[in-house]
Amino acid sequence: MSSSEEDDHSAHGIAESFDPPFNMPVVFKRAAADLSARHEATTDDQQSSDIPDIYGPDEGSPYPETEIEKQIQSRIKADILRSKLNYSDPFDEVHDRYGFRRQTAKISLDQYNAWWKEYRPYIQRRERKWQNLMSEVGLYHKDTTNPPTRFPPRSSKVTRYIRKGIPAAWRGNAWFWYAQGPQYLAKHPGLYDFLWKRAFANHNRDAEVIERDLHRTFPDNLLFANHNQTDDESPMISALRRVLLAYSEYMPATGYCQSLNFLAGVFLIFLDEEKAFWMLVIITQKYLPGMHDENLEGANIDQGVLMISVKDTLPTVWSKIGMGFDGFSADQVRETTDSAGATSLDDKELLTHSRASTEFIRKLPPITLSTTSWFMSGFIGTLPFESVVRIWDCFFYEGSKVFFRIALTILKLCEPELNALSDPIDVFQTVQDVPKSMVDPNYLLTSCFKRNNGFGHISEAEVRARRMYVSEIRRRSSRGQLGLNRNGNTPSDQNFQQWDNKMYKFQKRSNSPLLHGLPLRLRMHRLKLAADNHT
């Protein structure tokens, strides 16, 4: 990946062969003009300025065409840079096949190399298996060099194949396919380009906080690191900027949240930026709803779900992590456990439980300070990178339950070490550090999906039900604590209202049934459905 090669490519005019749909679609122009007319009519109406305008005034913006042109050039360069990854061979002696350093704080170069020696033949074998599978269903031909863009429908065989790892060169497309990315893209052609241009033109309100995190995203990765000699910004960083800005434009109520930089960064390693953008939208709306919102309530809810599951299936681990230095005493744990009848908690029991037994949901145990980031960043930074992408293979195919299962597996694998500890401080340290040294994804995934392993077989439906349950408990207790706004809504209601407003506009434009006038709860429900079927 030398610099001269890069220059060669741009000099050879690869630019011409690259034909992005950069024209703003007529429909957006019309919407923008329409809205800017309305905007002028109501400039001093305070009410309307509260509502984020996703198709606000845009026409005639002073943003110079030359700047746009620069962005387009850097997009081409980012694509070229990505195309240099063949996803099979490590970059060099010290970097892996994705451009990351092989050695990390918890894994030595020797450990990495020993693992890679075993793992490499494995992935080659899996690649051949996948090629056969895909040829059988006519989705792959040996002579094509482009990775397939369509993948086989769900079946137990495909599930098995996915759990054993998607070939890295196909991975991005497979994620995109199973997450229903093509539908999103087809429904909103050109929207991505419109959004990032608009962000530049109107100075997006998250621009500064996004800027602050760009160079702090995978600084050790060759794709993201600044140019060796000139210290110029890597085109991947520019791509990341556009993706995050576009996201903030698209989701003004959520805006930019730290950790989205990591998620977007991984998407950019495997997909072009428009698809990366849609994956970011999909993961935050469909897979991890509310997790990155203004109040992170979605993250707290998932931590509640995780804690219930730990309590439920890993009682020994729970006895270690369920308590901590923070006023959550072992007594409370005991009480909770007793009243729950040993350690099993089904939903009905939970619903009829005393306040004490749900205390750990309202006031999450301190261990969640660590485990929150597992979910928010999809295990990036928690597990070695190969494990992260292997988990994501399953996640986009099977759903959010995969994150819960993996989290439970990690805790299960920590169990022997945890058992030897009594000081909560050592417990934190172990839960934080042990996953970083789990070098072999196969071990982790086999432990996770092993039949009858007695823990963590949480289904997608259970995840949904538990999320609703936890959310309800937290809602009830948060009234008064979180502070209600004027309308007596919690901040999360407010979020939904903003989302609601935005979606309303969105749906109005696309002639979907209007949600206007429905009671808030019903609208929230509809909107959730709409977001799920948003494809």
Add this chain to the structure above:
Amino acid sequence: MDAKPQTSVKLVLLGEAAVGKSSLVLRFVSNEFQEHKEPTIGAAFLTQKCQLPNRTIKFEIWDTAGQERFASLAPMYYRNAQAAVVVYDVTKPASFVKARHWVSELHAQASPDIVIALVGNKVDLASDDNGPRVATAEGQALADDEGLLFLETSAKTGSNVQEVFTALANKLPEPAAASAATQETPDHIDLSAAPNKQANCAC
């Protein structure tokens, strides 16, 4: 050395995103610096010992995420903390406003005995006159008003970083247990009366 009594102290780092909280900890714990340090998501947990003449302080450090929306998690860290480091970036006046806010929140919500250090970081950037800078006097004034320790640091050069933690360690009240019969210690060094005694963290 090991005969000295050891006290564990929960310490929390607070401050706006990218002011250098993680970098200060990295410097303190490993004496390293990264030009581009990844943002902290949720929190990171680290420990480091600090040797004082007559006791050892083991800092149990919660390094928190700086972005506003993570602030809702903060009570979980500081509720039982005995020490806090509130960090701002001397080249970012907005981060000083945020630091003020953290100080009043700590005074309102945290343990009344908590020992707080106010830290203006990235002084290495402030020297060459680029843009606005939070004046040393401004930081000092806030610290004086609120009864905080105050230091200006650079995680990059390492300047004053150990000193922050040593000063905190020195200011921490000696637990009653330390003078209990179980321990044989020369107990007459009054640390709170001599906070500037040459005691350094061993790192």
